[in-house]
Amino acid sequence: MSGLTALELARIQFGFTISFHIIFPAITIGLASYLAVLEGLWLWKKDTVYRDLYHFWSKIFSVNFAMGVVSGLVMAYQFGTNWSYFSAFAGSITGPLLAYEVLTAFFLEAGFLGVMLFGWHRVGPGLHFLATVMVAIGTLISATWILASNSWMQTPQGFEIINDVVVPVNWIEVIFNPSFPYRLAHMVTAAFLATALFVGASGAWHLLKGDNNPRVRKMFSMAMWMLLVVAPLQAFIGDQHGLNTLEYQPAKIAAIEGHWENRPGEGVPLILFAWPDQAAEKNHFEIAVPNLSSLILTHSLEGQFPALKEFAPEDRPPVAVVFWTFRIMVGLGVLMITLGLWAAWRRWRGTLYEGRWLHRFALVMGPSGLIAILAGWYTTEIGRQPWVIYGVMRTKDAVSDHSTLTMSVTLIVFIVAYLFVFGIGTRYMLKLVGKGPEAGEEDPATGNDDPGQSPARPLSAAPDLKKEA
Amino acid sequence: MGIDLPIVWACIIAFGLMMYVIMDGFDLGIGILFPFIKDRTDRDVMVNTVAPVWDGNETWLVLGGAGLMAAFPLAYSVILTALYIPLALMLLGLIWRGVAFEFRFKADEHHKPFWDKAFMGGSIVATFFQGVSLGAFLNGFEVEGVRYMGGVMDWLTPFALFTGLGLLVAYALLGTTWLIIKTEGPLHDRLVRLAQPLMLVLLGVIVVVSLWTPLAHQAVADRWFTLPNLFFFAPVPGLVAVTAFLLLRSLRTGDPGPAPFILTLFLLFLGYTGLGISMFPYIIPPAITLREAAAPPESMGFALVGALLIIPVILAYTAWSYYVFRGKVRAGDGYH
Numbered sequence: 092m093s094g095l096t097a098l099e100l101a102r103i104q105f106g107f108t109i110s111f112h113i114i115f116p117a118i119t120i121g122l123a124s125y126l127a128v129l130e131g132l133w134l135w136k137k138d139t140v141y142r143d144l145y146h147f148w149s150k151i152f153s154v155n156f157a158m159g160v161v162s163g164l165v166m167a168y169q170f171g172t173n174w175s176y177f178s179a180f181a182g183s184i185t186g187p188l189l190a191y192e193v194l195t196a197f198f199l200e201a202g203f204l205g206v207m208l209f210g211w212h213r214v215g216p217g218l219h220f221l222a223t224v225m226v227a228i229g230t231l232i233s234a235t236w237i238l239a240s241n242s243w244m245q246t247p248q249g250f251e252i253i254n255d256v257v258v259p260v261n262w263i264e265v266i267f268n269p270s271f272p273y274r275l276a277h278m279v280t281a282a283f284l285a286t287a288l289f290v291g292a293s294g295a296w297h298l299l300k301g302d303n304n305p306r307v308r309k310m311f312s313m314a315m316w317m318l319l320v321v322a323p324l325q326a327f328i329g330d331q332h333g334l335n336t337l338e339y340q341p342a343k344i345a346a347i348e349g350h351w352e353n354r355p356g357e358g359v360p361l362i363l364f365a366w367p368d369q370a371a372e373k374n375h376f377e378i379a380v381p382n383l384s385s386l387i388l389t390h391s392l393e394g395q396f397p398a399l400k401e402f403a404p405e406d407r408p409p410v411a412v413v414f415w416t417f418r419i420m421v422g423l424g425v426l427m428i429t430l431g432l433w434a435a436w437r438r439w440r441g442t443l444y445e446g447r448w449l450h451r452f453a454l455v456m457g458p459s460g461l462i463a464i465l466a467g468w469y470t471t472e473i474g475r476q477p478w479v480i481y482g483v484m485r486t487k488d489a490v491s492d493h494s495t496l497t498m499s500v501t502l503i504v505f506i507v508a509y510l511f512v513f514g515i516g517t518r519y520m521l522k523l524v525g526k527g528p529e530a531g532e533e534d535p536a537t538g539n540d541d542p543g544q545s546p547a548r549p550l551s552a553a554p555d556l557k558k559e560a
Numbered sequence: 561m562g563i564d565l566p567i568v569w570a571c572i573i574a575f576g577l578m579m580y581v582i583m584d585g586f587d588l589g590i591g592i593l594f595p596f597i598k599d600r601t602d603r604d605v606m607v608n609t610v611a612p613v614w615d616g617n618e619t620w621l622v623l624g625g626a627g628l629m630a631a632f633p634l635a636y637s638v639i640l641t642a643l644y645i646p647l648a649l650m651l652l653g654l655i656w657r658g659v660a661f662e663f664r665f666k667a668d669e670h671h672k673p674f675w676d677k678a679f680m681g682g683s684i685v686a687t688f689f690q691g692v693s694l695g696a697f698l699n700g701f702e703v704e705g706v707r708y709m710g711g712v713m714d715w716l717t718p719f720a721l722f723t724g725l726g727l728l729v730a731y732a733l734l735g736t737t738w739l740i741i742k743t744e745g746p747l748h749d750r751l752v753r754l755a756q757p758l759m760l761v762l763l764g765v766i767v768v769v770s771l772w773t774p775l776a777h778q779a780v781a782d783r784w785f786t787l788p789n790l791f792f793f794a795p796v797p798g799l800v801a802v803t804a805f806l807l808l809r810s811l812r813t814g815d816p817g818p819a820p821f822i823l824t825l826f827l828l829f830l831g832y833t834g835l836g837i838s839m840f841p842y843i844i845p846p847a848i849t850l851r852e853a854a855a856p857p858e859s860m861g862f863a864l865v866g867a868l869l870i871i872p873v874i875l876a877y878t879a880w881s882y883y884v885f886r887g888k889v890r891a892g893d894g895y896h
Binding site for chain 1: 611612613615616618619621622623625626627628629630631633634636637638639640641643644645647648651652654655656658659661662663666667668671706707708712855856858859862863866867870871874877878881884885
């Protein structure tokens with residue numbers, strides 16, 4: 092770890108642990124709502140395909156949920172262990188928001204998760220559906236609070252600083268800070284999108300393998316509908332979010348655009364490719380479309396917006412990283428819209444389940460939602476630097492006084508443990524996906540009706556248990 | 561001023577941590593018991609008794625962390641920085657154990673023994689370092705103004721290691737008595753036999769901690785052994801003795817039902833009360849009090865509204881979930 096300071100190591104540790112953490116809850120948010128929809132359709136239409144899909148996806152959900160919980164536990168403590176000066180300074184705002192998240196969301200999810208996963212035979216269908224809906228609502232409430240907290244750190248308001256401590260004076264302003272509605276909409280939509288891509292890729296995998304059964308077709312079809320609607324919607328929300336960022340965090344937008352300086356009377360080009368050089372204050376190898384950035388951000392060809400050189404060098408975010416992560420996110424977004432349109436065209440032609448190239452494309456796009464989420468978060472979080480609370484507290488003033496040695500050792504331990512645990516967990520999830528949804532796994536009418544002997548769900552994933560029982 | 565916010569919040573956090581000790585205590589205890597119960601089917605039954613509820617149990621720990629940050633940000637930052645290493649190890653233990661709940665059942669066949677070990681090892685490591693953190697907290701922290709001035713390994717003392725071991729025994733007994741409620745047959749009888757020695761060891765731990773803290777800390781000795789405090793607090797050790805006696809007696813019956821579990825809970829509650837008596841009013845012992853570390857009233861008041869309104873609802877649906885999964889768990893029950 093030679094050459095890295097304790098601050099950089101703390102930032103890497105936070106970035107590493109939260110990158111893992113964002114992946115699982117994103118899928119949790121999307122799958123919980125998907126499961127609620129599936130169970131609702133099953134109760135409404137009594138078509139067993141929905142129930143079979145519910146059982147299939149709830150197994151994958153449970154593995155994913157466990158990984159989300161344990162990776163989140165680390166986050167709740169890391170603010171204190173590694174960012175103690177931030178917590179001492181601003182815990183008066185982020186603390187109550189986190190407390191509300193725990194009270195209104197975590198307990199709701201955890202409290203009803205047991206019934207959702209294990210209670211299929213223990214409670215009636217209505218109550219079971221209620222449990223699923225509660226878990227889904229819990230995931231959305233959770234996203235709301237944590238994004239309120241994050242957004243406040245991006246666009247802080249509603250507070251005063253008294254005796255070196257942040258004192259909230261207006262909670263409505265704190266929660267509904269300027270970037271919050273955009274960030275919330277963008278993130279929740281991203282979670283739905285990432286899940287639709289994951290479900291779609293799972294369906295495509297089975298279609299490519301030749302498992303062309305009604306369950307596989309249904310999940311592929313539902314995912315492609317979702318994509319068709321949500322991917323363009325996300326592009327619109329993202330654009331609005333960008334305009335909001337221009338207003339409140341112009342340095343971030345300048346970094347995203349690789350926009351070093353304004354020339355009098357000239358519009359700003361949209362740079363497609365470049366290698367931004369922080370020290371030289373310019374871009375190498377630039378390929379740009381004239382005036383397009385002006386058009387996108389100011390809705391006029393000649394409009395200008397603040398450039399990087401207008402900010403003191405110590406107030407600029409790392410340009411190259413932000414520039415590229417943003418382009419990865421947007422590029423993947425364009426591919427998602429393409430996939431949705433291609434599938435819609437196939438559906439219109441009546442060949443949605445036959446196009447092998449479409450299925451291959453849907454398969455490789457499986458992880459693209461999660462990659463786009465990570466890229467988007469890197470853009471917004473690294474783009475906020477050098478601030479931890481934008482304009483109020485610098486990241487370097489927030490970090491605990493741990494030594495480089497302490498930070499190096501803990502970072503290595505976290506990296507090894509995370510890669511092992513979550514790597515294997517992901518493999519188990521994919522293994523479950525690979526098994527595919529089975530038909531009529533258990534029928535409430537004819538199946539197991541002994542209340543004391545009530546497998547929540549089929550033991551197909553644990554055949555050895557069945558033998559021993 | 562109508563209500564004393566720091567005190568109210570100290571009570572809420574204490575309640576959250578007590579709930580955590582009670583609830584995650586017995587499911588961590590199940591992992592701690594794995595070395596004694598080797599049979600695969602028995603282990604599946606044990607895990608299945610908590611599989612639907614463990615996640616909610618662990619949420620109380622998150623509430624403790626979040627509540628501390630909301631109400632006492634200074635304590636959150638100082639204590640967590642000082643306890644970085646033991647807390648990181650505790651979290652790593654909880655990670656291994658948490659995922660093992662799922663992975664035990666979903667792993668490839670030849671991986672399953674590994675995840676049993678992960679469940680056991682994770683539960684033991686998490687519990688041990690929780691106990692170590694508790695011991696280090698009782699020992700106090702070196703602060704100057706609002707900065708932690710101690711070293712990264714200051715937590716490593718004989719007393720903290722002892723409380724780590726002590727908590728292992730406490731959670732093992734909680735796990736044992738929980739399983740006495742939820743199991744039947746040979747497994748149940750083995751657990752009843754296991755509970756007696758565990759109970760006696762736990763009593764020993766309580767006695768040692770009760771003697772060690774006042775001997776090491778004059779302030780704690782003054783709190784307990786001066787008049788009139790001595791008379792007010794004397795019932796605590798008395799109740800410990802009575803509870804321990806009742807617990808041992810309940811274990812002599814064939815199927816003791818929930819009595820040993822409830823008595824163990826009461827025993828831990830008494831121990832917890834004792835610690836509260838020793839520590840009050842310090843939140844970063846031995847220097848910073850609850851009041852000094854408190855968040856601005858705007859923060860405490862805002863969070864308090866939520867806590868008072870929502871915690872009863874949480875308790876209600878948590879109770880409902882336990883009710884849904886009531887009764888003995890049998891081999892082959894329940895999981896995916």
